[in-house]
Amino acid sequence: LIAFDKLQRDLLNAYGPQHWWPGKDAFEIIVGALLVQRTTWRNVETALAGLSHQGLMTPAAMAKAELDTLERCIRSAGFFRSKASRLKRIATVLADEISIEELRQLPGDELRQALLALDGVGPETADSILLYAFERPVVVVDAYLRRLVQRLSGSRAPPSDRDLRLEISAAIDDAPRLNELHALVVAHGKAVCVSDPKCVECPLLPECRTGKKQSNS
Numbered sequence: 001l002i003a004f005d006k007l008q009r010d011l012l013n014a015y016g017p018q019h020w021w022p023g024k025d026a027f028e029i030i031v032g033a034l035l036v037q038r039t040t041w042r043n044v045e046t047a048l049a050g051l052s053h054q055g056l057m058t059p060a061a062m063a064k065a066e067l068d069t070l071e072r073c074i075r076s077a078g079f080f081r082s083k084a085s086r087l088k089r090i091a092t093v094l095a096d097e098i099s100i101e102e103l104r105q106l107p108g109d110e111l112r113q114a115l116l117a118l119d120g121v122g123p124e125t126a127d128s129i130l131l132y133a134f135e136r137p138v139v140v141v142d143a144y145l146r147r148l149v150q151r152l153s154g155s156r157a158p159p160s161d162r163d164l165r166l167e168i169s170a171a172i173d174d175a176p177r178l179n180e181l182h183a184l185v186v187a188h189g190k191a192v193c194v195s196d197p198k199c200v201e202c203p204l205l206p207e208c209r210t211g212k213k214q215s216n217s
């Protein structure tokens with residue numbers, strides 16, 4: 001069993017606060033969460049700057065924008081044709097059907113269903129939006145978290161998403177710490193616990209079964 005509250009503190013001590021999610025408001029966070037699929041955050045930043053520069057960072061403005069204008073603005077984020085169509089459809093829903101403020105009033109399950117109904121929003125993106133745009137205490141399960149927990153516990157198989165959610169929310173139940181945990185797990189997964197892990201320089205080595213096995217072999 002992993003002590004997730006200690007894991008969060010250890011990662012925070014090692015990497016410091018991550019200040020996620022970079023976005024001025026809920027709409028910008030939603031747009032960023034869509035754009036970051038299958039690309040890096042650096043490419044998304046360029047796309048967000050392009051959208052802001054064109055004054056398109058509101059649902060109403062984006063809904064009215066020409067598709068080719070959106071495509072030009074977000075070209076750096078890759079898959080720009082499908083992403084531009086998705087953004088336009090989502091902006092239209094948020095401008096004409098349900099506003100961000102109305103979404104904010106919904107209870108957690110209803111809000112999640114409303115997000116999942118948006119074009120291109122799958123479970124991981126919905127959870128990121130719930131946590132970062134709407135400050136709901138949600139565990140974001142992604143490939144970095146699954147890999148880290150599997151390695152820490154030394155299991156043959158990755159944990160199920162359901163078990164991860166249950167165990168983590170039993171240990172950490174507030175949005176600010178869940179926000180920080182997700183950001184820290186991603187930072188750790190990109191810097192140290194990479195596909196060929198750098199266990200000798202890992203701050204989690206004393207707690208990690210995989211790391212200890214490797215250093216004893």
Ligand code: SF4
Pocket residue numbers: 148151152192193194197198199200202203204205208209210211212
């Ligand atoms: S000790 Fe190695 S396997 Fe374990 S968390 Fe650190 S980098 Fe990953």
